[in-house]
Every structure is written in C-alpha cells, then in structure tokens.
Amino acid sequence: MNELVSIITPLYNAEDFIGRTIESVRSQTYPHWEMIIVDDCSSDSSKKVVRKYMEEDERIKLVELGQNVGTGMAKNKALEHVNGKFIAFVDSDDWWLPEKLEKQVRFMKENQYPISYTAYRMVNADGSKETKTVNIVKSLSLEQYLRNTLIGFSTSMINIDITGQIGFMDLRSREDTQLWITLLKQGFKAYGLDEMLVKYRVHKRSITANRVKAARQTWRLYYRIEKLGLFRSMYYFHGYLWNTVKKHYKSG
Numbered sequence: 001m002n003e004l005v006s007i008i009t010p011l012y013n014a015e016d017f018i019g020r021t022i023e024s025v026r027s028q029t030y031p032h033w034e035m036i037i038v039d040d041c042s043s044d045s046s047k048k049v050v051r052k053y054m055e056e057d058e059r060i061k062l063v064e065l066g067q068n069v070g071t072g073m074a075k076n077k078a079l080e081h082v083n084g085k086f087i088a089f090v091d092s093d094d095w096w097l098p099e100k101l102e103k104q105v106r107f108m109k110e111n112q113y114p115i116s117y118t119a120y121r122m123v124n125a126d127g128s129k130e131t132k133t134v135n136i137v138k139s140l141s142l143e144q145y146l147r148n149t150l151i152g153f154s155t156s157m158i159n160i161d162i163t164g165q166i167g168f169m170d171l172r173s174r175e176d177t178q179l180w181i182t183l184l185k186q187g188f189k190a191y192g193l194d195e196m197l198v199k200y201r202v203h204k205r206s207i208t209a210n211r212v213k214a215a216r217q218t219w220r221l222y223y224r225i226e227k228l229g230l231f232r233s234m235y236y237f238h239g240y241l242w243n244t245v246k247k248h249y250k251s252g
Contacts, residue, residue, distance in 0.1 A: 001030075001102075001105060001106060001109060002032050003032065003084065003085055003086055003105065003109075004032050004033065004034065004083055004084035004085070004086070005030070005032060005033040005034075005084050005086040005087075005088050005101055005105065005157070006033070006034050006036060006081075006082035006083060006084035006086070006087050006088070007025060007033055007034065007035040007036065007088045007089070007090060008036055008038070008075055008078040008079070008082070008087065008088070008089050008090075009021065009035065009036070009037045009038070009078075009089070009090055009091065009092055010037075010038050010040060010071045010074040010075055010078070010091070010092065011037050011038060011039045011040065011042060011046050011047075011050070011074075011092045012039070012040045012041070012042050012046070012068075012071075012074075012092070013042045013043060013044045013046060014042070014044075014046050014092035014093055015042075015044040015045040015046045015048075015049055017092055017093040017201065018037075018046055018049050018050060018092045018093075019049050019053070020095050020127070021090060021091075021092055021093070021094060021095050022035070022037075022049075022050070022053045022060065023095070024090075024095035024096040024097075024098075025060075025090065025096065026053070026057060027098045028096065028098055028099075028100065028101045028102065029098050029099050029101070029102045030099075030101035030102035030105060033059060033084075033088075033101060034059050034060075034061065034082075034083060034084065035059060035060045035061065036061050036063060036078045036081050036082065037050050037060065037061065037062050037063070037078075037092075038062075038063045038065065038074040038075070038077050038078045039062060039063070039064050039065060040065050040068050040069060040070070040071070040074045041065055041066075041067060041068040046092075047062065047064065050062050061081065063077055063078060063081060065077065070170070070171065070172035070175075071168075071171075071172060071173075071175055072168040072169055072170050072171045072172065072175035073168070073170055075089075075168045075175070076167055076168050079165075079166065079167065085159060085160055085161045086105060086108070086157055086158070086159055086160075087157065087158045087160055087166070088101065088104075088156070088157045088158075089153050089154060089156055089157075089176075090154045090198075091153065091154050093201040094154040094198060094199060094200050094201055095198070095199050095201075096154075096197060096198055096199075097196070097197045097198065097199070099197065100118070100197040100198065103193065103195065103197065104116055104118065104157050104193060104197070105157075107191075107193045108157060108159055108191075111191065112162070113159065113162075113191045114158065114159050114162040114163045114183075114188045114189070114190075115151075115156070115157070115158050115159075115163070115180075115183060115188060115189070115190040115191065116156070116157050116190065116191050116192070116193055117136060117150070117151040117152060117155045117156045117157075117190060117191075117192055117193070118136065118152075118155040118192070118193045118194075118195055118196070118197040118198060119133065119134060119135045119136050119155070119192075119193075119194055119195060119196045119197070119198075120133070120134050120152045120154070120155050120196060120197070120198040120199065120200050121133045121134070121196050121198070121199055121200065122134065122199075122200045122201075122202050123199050123200065123201055123202065124201075124202060125201065125202070127199070127201060130199075131202070133196055134150075134152065134200075135194060136150055136192035136193075136194055137150060137192055138191070138192055138194075139189050139190065139191050139192065140184070140189065140190045140191075140192070141184060141189055142181065142184035142185055143236075145180055145181070145184055145190065146181070146222070146228075146236035146239070146240070147236050147239025147240060147243060148239060148240065148243040149177055149180075149218070149240060149243075149244075150192075150243070151176075151180055151190055152198060152200060153176040154198050154200065155197065155198045156176075156190075158183075162188075163183055163186075163188060166179065166183070167179075169225070171225075173217045174217045174218060174220075174221045177218065177221055178221060178225065178226070181221075181226060211244070214244075215240075215241065215244070218237065218240055219233070219237050222236055222237055223237075
C-alpha cells in the first residue's frame with residue numbers, strides 16, 4: 001500500500017493555524033504523500049511558516065499566486081501539480097489524526113471506492129475545547145447528498161483513476177459542495193469511513209461559524225448555479241437545513 005496521496009491545502013492569512021495543519025500531515029503513519037499548499041496572496045506570515053517546514057520536508061510544496069483568485073481557483077492551481085492518484089484535502093485551519101491517511105487509503109483500496117469521507121470533531125478557535133462530533137452515513141448518492149451535505153472537505157479523498165480528472169468551479173464559497181454534486185451527478189457514490197479522523201476548527205472566519213451565510217450560499221448553489229428548479233431546490237434545501245440543525249447541535 002504505497003500509492004502516492006496528493007494533499008491540497010489552499011492558504012490565505014492563516015499564520016496562526018497552518019503550522020498545526022502541516023504538522024498533522026507530517027505525523028501521518030502513512031508516509032507516501034505530497035502536500036501542495038497554494039497561497040492566495042496572503043498578507044500575513046503564512047508563507048514564512050510554510051517555507052520553514054519546506055526546509056525540513058521536501059514533500060511539502062508551496063505554490064504562490066500572483067493575485068487573489070479565491071479558494072476554487074486556488075485548488076485548481078494545486079491540481080496542476082499533483083502526482084498521486086489519490087487526492088486528499090485539508091483546509092489551513094484544520095488538522096488530521098495520525099492514522100487518517102493510512103486508514104482511508106486502505107478503506108478505498110480494499111473496496112475500490114471513488115470518493116470517501118470520514119467523521120470529524122469540531123473544536124474552538126484555539127483548539128483547546130472539542131464541541132461536537134459529526135458522525136457520517138455509510139454512503140451518499142446525489143439525492144442523499146443534496147439533502148445532507150455531510151462530506152467534510154478536510155476529511156475527503158478522491159481516487160482520480162476512477163473518477164477521472166476533477167476541477168472546481170470559480171466560486172469563493174461552496175466550491176467543494178459543487179464538486180461533490182458534479183461527481184455524484186456522474187453516477188459515483190461517496191462512501192463514509194465512520195471514524196473520527198479530523199479536527200475541524202470553528203472560528204470567526206470559518207464558514208461553519210456563520211450558519212445564515214452558509215445557508216444562503218447553499219440556496220444560491222442549488223437554485224442559481226445548479227439550476228435545480230424552484231421546487232426541487234426548495235425540497236433539497238429544506239432537507240439541508242434540517243440535517244444541518246441535527247449535525248451541528250447534536251452532541252457527539
């Protein structure tokens with residue numbers, strides 16, 4: 001089990017968080033990875049932090065953008081540099097448990113799954129307090145996903161040998177949701193590994209912290225971008241709202 005995993009991390013003004021994210025990747029029990037960090041014109045010391053780790057580990061790569069393009073386009077730029085058939089994602093304020101890659105690669109290889117995701121735990125801004133555990137379901141089809149956007153992006157992994165090449169729409173939010181909709185529309189399913197392997201940081205800048213904004217963006221995605229129609233959009237959006245309440249307010 002030595003397939004290369006290409007890890008994509010978009011970076012923007014995360015000097016307080018990116019070090020822990022990188023350390024969690026370097027602590028993985030699965031050693032066959034490369035980490036492609038794309039800096040979207042940070043104005044803080046984020047790049048300096050990344051360069052320090054690059055000096056210690058050649059598996060870490062930094063791509064610097066000439067202008068701010070948003071997370072969707074930043075991830076597309078990272079995809080131009082990947083070498084692995086497994087693509088994993090971790091946001092610059094989240095971190096992984098040490099066995100995350102090892103368990104997830106095995107889970108996908110043994111079952112020939114195209115897409116997988118894991119359970120995760122939400123923590124406060126400084127990482128000192130765990131709040132909720134978000135458990136997951138065994139699998140998600142397109143209709144199930146539209147009613148329950150349960151794939152935590154920092155938990156996800158894609159086998160592009162099965163799905164083919166992937167890409168993100170030019171969106172500054174909900175570009176991950178749009179990617180899953182695109183892949184699931186093609187008939188793929190996403191499969192859940194119900195183990196808590198990721199810590200999700202919730203702070204003022206994270207979309208998770210702003211429920212109203214997230215809901216508005218999801219409605220826009222369903223109705224304006226995916227053009228599901230008014231009644232289908234309302235049906236799926238109602239399910240999304242209900243499951244969001246359960247996901248974020250039920251204690252793990």
